[in-house]
Amino acid sequence: DAGVTQSPTHLIKTRGQHVTLRCSPISGHKSVSWYQQVLGQGPQFIFQYYEKEERGRGNFPDRFSARQFPNYSSELNVNALLLGDSALYLCASNLYAQETQYFGPGTRLLVL
Amino acid sequence: DAKTTQPPSMDCAEGRAANLPCNHSTISGNEYVYWYRQIHSQGPQYIIHGLKNNETNEMASLIITEDRKSSTLILPHATLRDTAVYYCIADNAGNNRKLIWGLGTSLAVNP
Numbered sequence: 001d002a003g004v005t006q007s008p009t010h011l012i013k014t015r016g017q018h019v020t021l022r023c024s025p026i027s028g029h030k031s032v033s034w035y036q037q038v039l040g041q042g043p044q045f046i047f048q049y050y051e052k053e054e055r056g057r058g059n060f061p062d063r064f065s066a067r068q069f070p071n072y073s074s075e076l077n078v079n080a081l082l083l084g085d086s087a088l089y090l091c092a093s094n095l096y097a098q099e100t101q102y103f104g105p106g107t108r109l110l111v112l
Numbered sequence: 113d114a115k116t117t118q119p120p121s122m123d124c125a126e127g128r129a130a131n132l133p134c135n136h137s138t139i140s141g142n143e144y145v146y147w148y149r150q151i152h153s154q155g156p157q158y159i160i161h162g163l164k165n166n167e168t169n170e171m172a173s174l175i176i177t178e179d180r181k182s183s184t185l186i187l188p189h190a191t192l193r194d195t196a197v198y199y200c201i202a203d204n205a206g207n208n209r210k211l212i213w214g215l216g217t218s219l220a221v222n223p
Contacts, residue, residue, distance in 0.1 A: 043156065045213075
């Protein structure tokens with residue numbers, strides 16, 4: 001079975017630009033979460049969505065937004081990119097909101 | 113801040129058991145202890161989780177102390193492919209779920 005997939009795998013943007021990252025959960029999973037991981041740190045929670053509704057939000061500015069579609073895939077949007085947004089962005093899916101999360105390979109974003 | 117603390121690094125000889133400790137003295141009664149590992153900045157890989165009882169699966173064993181203030185992840189026969197950063201996380205798995213990750217333990221398995 002396919003695991004969590006994310007696109008693109010790598011991305012280079014310049015400061016001030018906007019970026020959209022995509023995630024497809026494991027088939028049948030209804031919840032998607034997003035994490036940011038900067039080099040040398042553990043992942044930091046950004047959002048959790050379940051059945052298209054936001055169920056949790058981490059300590060990130062309003063430049064970060066997300067949504068979940070009827071097929072349970074998800075997008076993470078980041079506006080007005082800063083150099084500090086350079087990181088590995090991870091998506092995780094789980095069957096129900098409370099269950100074990102399984103991670104995708106991540107999207108590596110570099111902001112110049 | 114993370115609710116868990118782990119040693120920053122550990123070494124283990126190939127073929128020997130790797131025992132990775134985690135302290136979680138402020139964990140709540142309804143919080144699970146989850147373990148993940150991350151190899152070369154790939155996505156984290158789920159290993160095992162538990163609430164009160166010891167758990168075992170095909171990858172590892174998890175030993176949780178009776179007072180739930182600490183736990184140990186055991187890789188029974190470590191291989192070079194087990195070299196990774198291991199994260200111990202307290203997860204309330206509730207409606208307002210936020211997994212808070214620390215820095216993890218960098219495990220080096222040596223030949």
